[in-house]
Structures are given as structure tokens and as C-alpha cells.
Amino acid sequence: MTLNVLFAARPERWESYEPILKSEFARQGLDVALSTDHPPETVDYIIYAPNGPVQDFTAYTRCKAVMNLWAGVEQIVGNETLTQPLTRMVEEGLTGGMAEWVTGHTLRYHLEMDLDLARKPGDWSQHNPPLARDRPVTILGLGQLGQAAGQMLAGIGFPVTGWSRTQKDIEGITCLSGDEGLIEALKTAQVLVLLLPDTPATTNIINPESLALLPKGAVILNPGRGPLIDDDALLAALDLGQVAHATLDVFRTEPLPEDHPYWHHPKVTVTPHIAAETRPATAARVVAENIRRGEAGEPFLYLVDRDQGY
Known part of the structure; x- marks a missing residue:
């Protein structure tokens, strides 16, 4: 039987x-009619992006699953018209890209690269940063992205602490959880990486109280979600020197x-939501595998828990 699969991301992504x-559908032995304009009542699966054309899922009565191309689902998980199973994107290209972004910006701070980039002719002043083993890093959020970033940093020699809502056990990472665990994780964070999902429980998790727990002169990297940070509190902490620098990739308004x-603060680096991008080649494998699973009656990969919001 031919499956009608709707591609419902932005038009420029279609090509x-x-x-x-x-190619991936064929490799999986799936007979698929892939289109951007199937009639809603004929659609079996939707490949979806929150900024795409489909916002109301009511008419997709035959649809067996909606497969998000993004890692984040906060823009769709509350959509009351979406009653079909929803999956989020976990794929090796996106995961690797995030781990590399986090590692690169951690090394930028750790090696004090900015001092050399701003060096003037004749300035021979020398700086000797500590070894990685003496620069503790904390990652808030130990999903696929947080785990990958943490293990890459640990492989270089950084002592990595990770915090999550529920207790995890990850090789190379000291794992903490709960309110007391969060306090402990923040107190040692010379570099703090934010990779939590955007939920009511995580909104403004970086606030005056949590910022005060950080070692003076800590650096914050946020490639996760903009609402994790109380912006006014972070700006105040930067002005006071409690936080030495913040590299921010995500924002409440984009x-x-x-x-x-x-944009104008000397201790802030802005990057335009580029930390991790879904790679079509590797994402297509996940989409095809989930459709195969759906047709075989197997559980979908990376199914979203609507109650938790991710």
C-alpha cells in the first residue's frame, strides 16, 4: 500500500x-508518495516544522504520526488540534553539531582566546590558562544533546557535572538531580551550559538566586532555549562581574x-540560533525509520511526553 507523506516544513527546505x-524510504522498503500538498484526509504521516504551513491538524484524520524536524517541541506541544503521536528530532548531525558548538565556545573561554584576538601590535603580555582538568563545567539538561556535549568535554579533560530533572547515570559525567543537586551543580560551574527544554518548570531557571550561586567570573553558554534566562538578571550579573561573559544563541524573541x-553589551556574544541545525541526510534516516516502525506496529522513536513538554 502506498503511504501518503506530507512534507510540512518551509518551502525552501523541500529541495x-x-x-x-x-532515497531513505526506498532503502527501508517503504512505498511512499511524498508531497507538499496531499489533501489532509489522505495523509498517513506528516513531516513537520513549527514554522511550516500546517498549524491546524483537525482535518488530518488518517494521520498516524507527526514527526517534528526540530529538537524542540515547545511551539507545538500545546497545540490542541494535534491529537496524533508527536515525535521530536534526535539525529547524529544535530547532536554532533551541538556538542561541537558547546566545546568550541568552552575552549574559547578556557583558553582566553579573546585576549589574543584583541591584542595590539607590540603587546607581548602572556597569559597561561589552567589545564582543562582544573576548569569545572556544568551542563543543565542531560538529554541527547547535553549528554553528547558533556562527554565530548569530558574526553578533553574537563570535569563535567550534569544536572537533570530525574537522576541519570552517564559515563564521564557527574550526574545530579533535584533542587539540592541544582545548587551543588551551580556552585562549581566555571562554565555553565544551558541545554534544558523550554517548559514552565525551566522558565527563568537562570535568575538572581541561581546566578549568585555561580563562582564569581563564571561564563554562561546558552544554546538551549531563550526563556531559560531572566535577561534582566543576567545583564545585572554581567555588570557586577559575577558573570564574566555570556555567549547566547537563543532568545525569547528571534x-x-x-x-x-x-547586542550592545561588551560581555555578551550573540550568535543567531546556529548552535545545532538538523541535517537533512541524517534526519531523513530517523523519519524513514519511524514510518517503518509505525507500519510495523512498533513504538515510535523519540515520542514526545505531552505532560512533560518534551
Whole structure:
């Protein structure tokens, strides 16, 4: 039987995804009609992006699953018209890209690269950073992305502490959980990496109280979600020197407005939501595998827990 699969991401993504998806469907032995305009009542599966054309799922009465191309689902999980199973994207390209972004910016701070980038002719002043083993890193959020980033940093020699809502056991990472665990994780964080999902429980988790727990002069990297940070509190901590620098990739409003203080603060680096991008080649494998699973009656990979919000 031919399966009707709707590609419901932005039109400019179609060209890169279409041939790769068709190749993966064939490799899985799936007979798929892939299109951007199937009539809703004929659609078996939806490949979805929150900024795509589909926002109301009511008419997709035959649809067996909606497969998000993004790691984050906060823009869709509360959609009351979506009653079908929802999966999030976990794929090796996105995961590897995030781990590399976190590692690169951690090393930028650890090696004090900015001092050399700003060096003037004739300035021969020398700086000797500690070894990685003496620079503790804390990662808030130990999902696929947090685990990958933490293990990459641990492989270089950084002592890595990770915190999550529920207790984890991950090789190379000291894992903490709960309220007391969060306090302990923050107190040692010379570099703090934010990779939590955006939920009511995580909104403003970086606030005046949590910022005060950090070692003076800590650095914050946020490639996770903008609402994790109380922006006014972070700006105050930067001005006071409690936080030495913040590298921010995600924001409450995107693109970040031109008049936002982050653009103009000397201790803030803004990157335009580029820390991790879904790679079509590797994402297509996950989509095809989930459709195969759906047709075989097997559990979907990376099924979203609506109650938890991720």
C-alpha cells in the first residue's frame, strides 16, 4: 500500500529534503508518495516544522504520526488540534553539531582566546590558562544533546557535572538531580551550559538566586532555549562581574531585536540560533525509520511526553 507523506516544513527546505527522504524510504522498503500538498484526509504521516504551513491538524484524520524536524517541541506541544503521536528530532548531525558548538565556545573561554584576538601590535603580555582538568563545567539538561556535549568535554579533560530533572547515570559525567543537586551543580560551574527544554518548570531557571550561586567570573553558554534566562538578571550579573561573559544563541524573541541590550553589551556574544541545525541526510534516516516502525506496529522513536513538554 502506498503511504501518503506530507512534507510540512518551509518551502525552501523541500529541495534539500525531497531526494534524501525518497532515497531513505526506498532503502527501508517503504512505498511512499511524498508531497507538499496531499489533501489532509489522505495523509498517513506528516513531516513537520513549527514554522511550516500546517498549524491546524483537525482535518488530518488518517494521520498516524507527526514527526517534528526540530529538537524542540515547545511551539507545538500545546497545540490542541494535534491529537496524533508527536515525535521530536534526535539525529547524529544535530547532536554532533551541538556538542561541537558547546566545546568550541568552552575552549574559547578556557583558553582566553579573546585576549589574543584583541591584542595590539607590540603587546607581548602572556597569559597561561589552567589545564582543562582544573576548569569545572556544568551542563543543565542531560538529554541527547547535553549528554553528547558533556562527554565530548569530558574526553578533553574537563570535569563535567550534569544536572537533570530525574537522576541519570552517564559515563564521564557527574550526574545530579533535584533542587539540592541544582545548587551543588551551580556552585562549581566555571562554565555553565544551558541545554534544558523550554517548559514552565525551566522558565527563568537562570535568575538572581541561581546566578549568585555561580563562582564569581563564571561564563554562561546558552544554546538551549531563550526563556531559560531572566535577561534582566543576567545583564545585572554581567555588570557586577559575577558573570564574566555570556555567549547566547537563543532568545525569547528571534531574530533578536536590534535595540536589545545583548547586542550592545561588551560581555555578551550573540550568535543567531546556529548552535545545532538538523541535517537533512541524517534526519531523513530517523523519519524513514519511524514510518517503518509505525507500519510495523512498533513504538515510535523519540515520542514526545505531552505532560512533560518534551
